[in-house]
Amino acid sequence: MKYVTYLKYLGVASAVLYLSACGGNEEEQTESENDVQEESSGEENQNSGDAESTDDAEASEEAPLVTEEDIYNEESILALANKSNFLGEEYVPADMIPVNVPVVFDNPETNQLREPAANALMDLFAEAESEGYTLYARSGYRSYNTQVGLYNNYVANHGQEEADRFSAQPGSSEHQTGLAMDVTSESVNLELSEAFGETDEGTWVRENAHRFGFIIRYPDGYEDITGYMYEPWHLRYLGEEVASDVYESGLTYEEYIKESGIEINEE
Template sequence: MRKKRWTYLTVCTAVLALSIMMAACSDGTMKGGESGTKAGGSSQIDPVTSNNPSGSQGEEELADPALAALVNKTHPLQNSYAPDDLVAVDVPTVFKNPEVNQLREDAAKALKQLFDGAEKKGYKLYARSGYRSYETQQALFADYVSREGEAAANRYSAKAGQSEHQTGLAMDVTSDSVSKGLQEAFGETDEGRWLADNAHLYGFIIRYPKGQEGITGYIYEPWHIRYLGIELATKVFESGQTYEEYTSGKQAK
């Protein structure tokens, strides 16, 4: 018990330092792109069943069904879930924290291609926060609650188990035009517009679109991208729907 207590305190200390750094680089209105999901969840992203859009459309199953997993406030992850193929991203980053500079291998490769594509158009992007463990998210959310209350924190941050960051398939992206922070204004920058228009070409979607808080559960986050693979990401993009709507089987004909 003593060892477990000290381990938790160590994690909390590290996460508090990370959250302070995140807030320092933000404009104070968006608190670090914490969009996510729910503590003590029961679903593991292994074989994706009802949350697999491929299955709901009668299409061929994805090679890796976990890529299509819907993770949100009602579809949480187990606290024990951690990807087994995390790698360090090979792109410019904001923080030195090794945990948040990781993604699953396929997502990391796609992120590199996305950043290279942006650079060819004259836009420099930065990776700000990728993978976060259950414990990291738990401490981060608790810190936001202590500062602003649970109701406020719930709009922009995920409870542990409810965060897409735990999947290793999500990354918060930023630019110099917003001082490497996470601001809604990023969506109106040249970099943000390019990302919104082209992310799907590299297998990503803007996960929390503007005006869809009632569906996604989170405020507009033009910086938060989720890897689905090029084919699925393109279908979601072309549908004009949130991922919640798309996976519900209500795809536009």
């Protein structure tokens, strides 16, 4: 009797082993399949998350560096000042400091810029000097009232049509932003001359200004777009990122703003 019982025991054990070898019962098998499905679903969700992150990153990379709020905000370093976009008569930048660079005139008003632009100009001048090019600052910030006097004088001497080619009407001058500086060199007798663009100093400025956050605001051949004749001496601070992007695009600032999808006022 003990031997028969033992055989029965072996039969039950074998059956259990057989079932185990075949994958267990249906409940265990279903749980296993669910686990696989959950892992697969988790991988899909992770891949979906990765795709969404990539899309977000690409969208971020494609986002314009200039916004409409920037160009119509007087306090923004990206503010647009031209013949169709005027600054307020009372606007005076709050963060101006003297520029610690060689200057042409001993004029406290014009020898200053907004702090980020002033610091960047000092770095630009220092880099130019280290490479053998000596630059001079001739005219930086100009108040609304100062521009009134300059513009009226040019109109009286040249007529309004000609004056408008090289002098801004009060309120439309970039100099009032505190972000523009006219630079020159001894090679053009410290004057503001188109010839500056062909000098060694002018060439260096044109090729390197963007590295310090500046652009040549009124390039040659774009008077119909910028509203002003060629001024290789007129530097406008936009910050390194935007200035480099404008430089690499080969566009004027007006064109660059339009390429960013912003409608701007035009004459």
